[in-house]
Amino acid sequence: MVRIAIQSKGRLNEESVVLLQSIGITLEEAKRKLLSPSRDFPIEALYLRDDDIPQVVAGGTAAFGIVGMNEVAEKGARVDVVSHLGFGGCRLSLAIPKGAAYDGPSWFAGKQIATSYPNILRKYLDDNGIDAKIEVITGSVEIAPAIGIADAIFDIVSSGSTLISNGLVEVEKVFVSDAVLIAKPDLSTQEREILDEILFRIESENLSRDKKYLLMNLPETALEEAVRILPAMRSPTVIPLSSPGWYSLHSVVDASDLWTKVRQLKAIGAEGILVMDVDKIIL
Ligand code: ATP
């Protein structure tokens, strides 16, 4: 059976399961199980700690995995990053105690930096010609300066509130991460086919995200202007109504443009505007 490794619990677990569900891969309820087959797709999920996912995929125990790009880079695993999935966004940053006189990356020379990401940090320090000491700690990195085991930290930041509550300030953003779909190199023909199908479905899912389907009635005189307002994928669908001189116009718009477009369409005489969610767009 072809396997996809996903995080067993933690920040990426739920969104990984939801993403798979949204592309028609429904996993059997698998609380406390290591493996769970999909009911509707020839794949089974292997639940792991996120740290283990890059190696398990590189080694071929799972053909695919969903994991943070930070873990892929840190482990240096030989895997292909096949898609960025649009969730789990965060960055790895250097942070120092609030109030320290920071004058650029050379501040770190001779300092001790606590982190769970020594490889990414080492590369940054080497690239910038900084000689600093790395203290590897696996949890609660942000308390290291306060308890005196480091001068600074290199850790995951998303909103920055954890840093603030520990009296730290972010001074260098080093690595931007999001959740990615990874694949082992040298896929078999069957695995390649499964990956192609997954990527096809993810693309359709991405296309339909934040899209709205709009339909409305319009007098014939407004048609030309309406087509200009609503470019659509090829062009909007225009269907004559049974009342002479009136048409129904259908199109897809970005959710962020919805209210501007509605305002413009109302202004040219659109009536009975219906707005619906788009489930899938398949080109
Ligand atoms: P595990 O038990 O699986 O080892 P973990 O504690 O190492 O889990 P989580 O905190 O669940 O990891 O984070 C998983 C991933 O989520 C991170 O590696 C990162 O890619 C992403 N992430 C996004 N935002 C954040 C954040 N604010 N803090 C931590 N991780 C984040």
Ligand code: MG
């Ligand atoms: Mg982990």
